[in-house]
Amino acid sequence: MTLRFYDTASATTKDFVPVHPGEARLYYCGATVQGAPHIGHVRSALVFDVLARWLRFRGLEVTTVRNVTDIDDKILVNSRASFAADYSGEHPREQWWALAYRFERVFGQAYAALGIDPPSYEPRATGHVPEMHALIQELIDAGHAYPALDDSGDVYFDVRSWPRYGELTRQRVADMQDAPDADPRGKRDPRDFALWKGHKEGEPLTASWDSPWGRGRPGWHLECSAMADKYLGAHFDIHGGGLDLRFPHHENELAQSTAAGREFANFWLHNGLVTYQGEKMSKSIGNTVSPQDMLRAARPLAVRYYLGQAHYRSVLDYRPTSLQEATAAVERVESLLVSAAGAGLDLTWTTGDVPAEFVTVMDDDLNVPRALAVLHETVRAANSALSSGDHRAARPLVAAVAGMTDVLGLLQLMDLRGAANDDAAEHRALDALVQDLLAQRAAAREARDWALADRLRDRLKAAGVVVKDGAQGSAWSVES
Numbered sequence: 001m002t003l004r005f006y007d008t009a010s011a012t013t014k015d016f017v018p019v020h021p022g023e024a025r026l027y028y029c030g031a032t033v034q035g036a037p038h039i040g041h042v043r044s045a046l047v048f049d050v051l052a053r054w055l056r057f058r059g060l061e062v063t064t065v066r067n068v069t070d071i072d073d074k075i076l077v078n079s080r081a082s083f084a085a086d087y088s089g090e091h092p093r094e095q096w097w098a099l100a101y102r103f104e105r106v107f108g109q110a111y112a113a114l115g116i117d118p119p120s121y122e123p124r125a126t127g128h129v130p131e132m133h134a135l136i137q138e139l140i141d142a143g144h145a146y147p148a149l150d151d152s153g154d155v156y157f158d159v160r161s162w163p164r165y166g167e168l169t170r171q172r173v174a175d176m177q178d179a180p181d182a183d184p185r186g187k188r189d190p191r192d193f194a195l196w197k198g199h200k201e202g203e204p205l206t207a208s209w210d211s212p213w214g215r216g217r218p219g220w221h222l223e224c225s226a227m228a229d230k231y232l233g234a235h236f237d238i239h240g241g242g243l244d245l246r247f248p249h250h251e252n253e254l255a256q257s258t259a260a261g262r263e264f265a266n267f268w269l270h271n272g273l274v275t276y277q278g279e280k281m282s283k284s285i286g287n288t289v290s291p292q293d294m295l296r297a298a299r300p301l302a303v304r305y306y307l308g309q310a311h312y313r314s315v316l317d318y319r320p321t322s323l324q325e326a327t328a329a330v331e332r333v334e335s336l337l338v339s340a341a342g343a344g345l346d347l348t349w350t351t352g353d354v355p356a357e358f359v360t361v362m363d364d365d366l367n368v369p370r371a372l373a374v375l376h377e378t379v380r381a382a383n384s385a386l387s388s389g390d391h392r393a394a395r396p397l398v399a400a401v402a403g404m405t406d407v408l409g410l411l412q413l414m415d416l417r418g419a420a421n422d423d424a425a426e427h428r429a430l431d432a433l434v435q436d437l438l439a440q441r442a443a444a445r446e447a448r449d450w451a452l453a454d455r456l457r458d459r460l461k462a463a464g465v466v467v468k469d470g471a472q473g474s475a476w477s478v479e480s
């Protein structure tokens with residue numbers, strides 16, 4: 001079985017053939033840091049974290065880029081609100097860039113708390129204005145962009161000049177909605193979208209940069225095209241993001257990059273949305289649950305499991321009770337590893353320990369629900385091997401569980417050391433007492449004192465210790 005992914009551009013599942021042999025280059029859209037994250041944002045980052053981990057597990061050298069959109073209408077509006085006369089928030093008179101930095105950090109803290117690895121590069125839009133100018137100039141020179149027909153100082157992409165426009169979402173230009181980012185009088189077509197937005201009266205001067213078309217700031221779509229090109233090159237493997245970004249954001253990214261002669265991404269992967277009572281979880285709707293809310297209710301391990309357990313393309317409708325179910329499920333896995341460590345089993349693993357079925361289903365468009373089914377089956381088998389004292393059978397199963405949880409990014413959030421140490425000490429003490437009684441029973445049997453042997457077995461049984469006699473001697477476990 002080879003690695004395959006569902007490509008939303010072609011609406012087919014395709015074999016993954018790296019653009020650069022042995023490598024995988026992944027760009028996924030990060031946050032507009034206008035406010036604190038909700039769990040939809042975190043799910044998106046988590047999906048691509050698991051994807052990167054899986055590509056690495058499959059032996060590829062992985063480069064990931066997740067941008068930070070740190071200049072945007074919404075950031076300016078939220079900053080402006082902090083200057084209002086009746087503003088009583090925690091951060092009065094906060095400049096737009098200070099607000100953006102502050103929320104970028106809140107996003108970073110949420111990612112870190114859930115064990116989402118930092119990407120290889122996390123470029124900020126404001127740090128890449130020269131690259132954006134260069135790309136706009138290329139598009140103008142190629143006849144695919146033009147300065148606004150009015151005096152707004154905007155520059156637009158000319159959708160009618162690019163016959164492939166609409167290919168990502170399979171739409172005809174005539175059926176598309178207008179781009180709402182400027183006065184249509186300055187455009188050749190109302191669907192033309194902004195590559196550069198001229199500075200407007202009332203906006204802070206710090207939020208604009210000089211350019212050949214006058215002072216202004218970049219359009220959102222352009223940022224991603226310029227930064228993907230800079231960090232991953234003209235042709236890379238996977239472009240990701242939430243399903244909500246397919247149109248217009250990704251359609252426009254694709255148009256800009258291909259019209260400027262780049263091949264861009266081989267695959268488009270879109271994560272399904274987190275919804276609340278069937279509606280997209282979104283700041284503008286106000287139906288959000290923050291990662292901090294969830295972390296107050298459950299451990300990071302359980303939150304990560306909860307947000308990561310569905311197939312990445314499916315909708316995840318938030319229900320507080322499912323957080324409890326997720327906690328119980330992942331803690332069953334954790335307690336197996338704690339018991340295994342307590343019984344003196346090694347938790348290290350290598351690639352070969354991960355079950356073939358787990359590999360097969362993960363290779364098949366990252367089928368995490370089926371991978372979790374394999375994980376839980378292995379946990380059950382490992383528990384039964386452990387409780388029958390069969391360490392030889394338990395060891396590879398335990399290594400498999402450790403490997404699977406590690407690849408999914410769960411192992412790092414488990415509390416194995418503290419718990420395992422306590423458990424190990426208790427287990428050793430109990431084992432010493434049980435072994436002593438078992439030795440007395442063996443001696444009684446040797447002496448054919450069946451009454452004493454039975455009494456010793458009954459004492460163990462009354463204490464909840466079940467003894468199994470086998471060819472290799474007696475094994476014991478605690479009755480569950």
Ligand SMILES: Nc1ncnc2c1ncn2[C@@H]1O[C@H](COP(=O)(O)OP(=O)(O)OP(=O)(O)O)[C@@H](O)[C@H]1O
Pocket residue numbers: 029030031032033038039040041042043044240241242243244245271272273274275280281282283284
């Ligand atoms: N409810 C959600 N479920 C899953 N992914 C989401 C959700 N909301 C946003 N995302 C994804 O998170 C990433 C960062 O999103 P961005 O900052 O653009 O948020 P947004 O869509 O503006 O959020 P909001 O609608 O709450 O304002 C994008 O890949 C986006 O698709």
Ligand SMILES: [Zn+2]
Pocket residue numbers: 028029030224241249253
């Ligand atoms: Zn983007």
